[in-house]
Amino acid sequence: MPRRQLRVTATADAPLRIALRDLRTELDVPGEFPADVLAEAERAAAAPRLPEPAHDATDIPLFTVDPPTSVDLDQAMHLSRRDGGGFRVRYAIADVAAYVAPGGPLDAEAHRRVTTLYFPDGKVPLHPAALSEGAASLLPGQSCPAVLWTIDLDADGRTVATDVRRALVRSRAKLDYEGVQRAIDDGTAEEPVALLRDIGKLRERQEADRGGISLNVPEQEIVQRNGTYELAFRAPLPADGWNAQISLLTGMAAAELMIASGAGILRTLPSAPDGAVGRLRRTAKALHIDWPHHVPYAQLVRSLDPREPNHAAFLQECTTLLRGAGYTAFSGGQVPALTTHAAVAAPYTHCTAPLRRLVDRYASELALAACADAPPPEWVLAALDELPKEMADGTRRGNTVERECVDVVEAALLKERVGEIFDAVVVDVRERDPAVGTVQVAEPAVVARIEGGPAALPLGERVRARLTQADPGTAKVQFAPA
Structure with missing residues (x-):
């Protein structure tokens, strides 16, 4: 869908700021970090806990792909071809546990906040800036601790081997989606970046084969520009989807490790309830979208163009099938009956955004333990019972903030x-x-x-x-x- 932008006028700006301030109060959004939390963050930033001996992976020329203004960088990657065919994905995730001591003020505050909240006039971070925008962020040029995934794929993009360990890493470049897309399209991207397209497309094919879906729904964005705000529709670039496939690949690998070890926390979504797909078929007919009965839902979704108004409307309706996602924790070998996420069509967990989401820190620890064939840390097991509810509450608050902020900006405009x-x-x-x-x-x-x-x-x-x-x-x- 074409991007639409409108500048917020000076007359709209004052009521907008008042409304955003009132929204923070209404939703009981956390304010400034307490002094003891800030003090602990500063100490941790200066002296992170590293394993002895630390695995030095600073020779890997990692790069990040994020929005251009982002500084809380959770993931960095390096992509290469394997001798004999196939690919190697190395994916470094910020090691937040190297900075946050279990049971300390910083840990308690993270459990109170649960996720980073984004407002048009600023964000409410999960961790203090000394960590999330400083020492723990995978910013280019600085060495920092990470959870380093190495996932080998065959020539068709299927996983053939997985390893995860703690390491010291150093990103070389901070890239953005539009720049990556442009470099790949014009043929100037170096191979580690160009392979994002090749691996991304293979993983999208794997997703289609297993019946998974990635909805290409245009996003309504609030954009701050020159001290004012605009609203825009942004249709995701192909590079967005390819980058998301690397994250999905890692989340699926982590989930498989957890299930095999008998302890973990999964992101689960049951299949759509009876009648939901039937309702979508009626909607497709009303929108003049041809949906033959022999065509699976996932295949239809991939054929749609979000720039077409009736297709965009149908894609928005498809999001109703994704409601009901939650977190399922287990330990002691008691693997739950539901281990899959219906949209992913495979077991999956959140583990690639620990700077902005609480559960990912725990997921990394569980995957590290499983890969090492070792029991998870006691502090992780002690938190598993309450973590699904904490994440549900935090996710609900984050969704409310996002929805209400857009409503407020629309009204001001x-x-x-x-x-x-x-x-x-x-x-x-x-x-x-x-x-x-x-x-x-x-x-x-x-x-x-x-x-x-x-x-x-x-x-x-x-x-x-x-x-x-x-x-x-x-x-x-x-x-x-x-």
């Missing part, structure tokens, strides 16, 4: 335009009341509720929509058919 008529596409219709639904406005990039018309809304069709409400104080934007 449109506050002075109540009564105007906009071109829009109906992207959702309520089943029980088809006169109520959701529209995606072309200019600016807004998704909001529509109701008040006398007839059923035409799903997937273009409509003219009159803005009837835009209040940053309540984060409410609403349209009516014009």
Whole structure:
């Protein structure tokens, strides 16, 4: 979908900031780090705990791929070809456990925060900046402890060997998605970067073969530029998907190690409930999308173009099948009945973002222990019972922050335009009341509720929509058919 941007005016900026401040209070968002937490972070940054002897992997020319402004860099990679065919993926993950002592103030604060929260005017980090943007971040040019994965693939992209160990690493370059995509497309990328496309495509094929899906849904972004805010729709680049496949590969490898060892924490998602796919078939028909009965759902999703309004609307509806994901912990060899994530179509765990997500620190420890055929640390086992609930609560708060922030910015952008008529596409219709639904406005990039018309809304069709409400104080934007 084309990127749409609109500058927030000076008149919108003041109520926006007030609304964001009120949102922080309403959601009980953590404030500044306590003094003892900051002090521990500073001490840990100066003297991380390293195994003796530390495995020195600083000769591996790792690189990171992140948004250009990111400084909390969790992952760095190096990709190469193997003698005799196939590929080697080396994936370094920030070793947060080298800095956070179990049971200390820093650990307790991380369990209170659970995840990094992102607001338009700043983020609320999981760890103090001395760690998340400094010593523990895989910034180029600095040596730091990491959990280093080495995953060998055959010529078709299937995993044939896995190793994970603690190591000292040094990233050489900080790359961004658009730069990587451009270099690969024009043929100027060096082989370790160019292989991201080759391995990514092979892994996407493996995903398709096992029935997994990666929804290419356009993302609504809040962009800060020159002291103001804009809203944009961003259709993910192919490089986004290839990079995500490396993370998925590692999460799947970690899950397999955990299951084999009998102790772990998995990211699980049951299959879609009865009737959910049937409802999507009815939606596809309403959106004029051809879905032959012999074509599997995952295959259909891969054939869609998110730049087409009816395809984008259907992809958004597909996210309903991904609801219900959670974390499942186990130990003592008691492997749970459900070990798979329905969208991944395989066992999977979160282990590649420990600077921004609490559970990943524990997942790394469990994978390290499993690979070494050793019992997990006691502090890890002691936390497993409560960790799924902590993560569920933290994930819920993060999703609420993201949704409410977008609503607040939309309301601030449109506050002075109540009564105007906009071109829009109906992207959702309520089943029980088809006169109520959701529209995606072309200019600016807004998704909001529509109701008040006398007839059923035409799903997937273009409509003219009159803005009837835009209040940053309540984060409410609403349209009516014009």
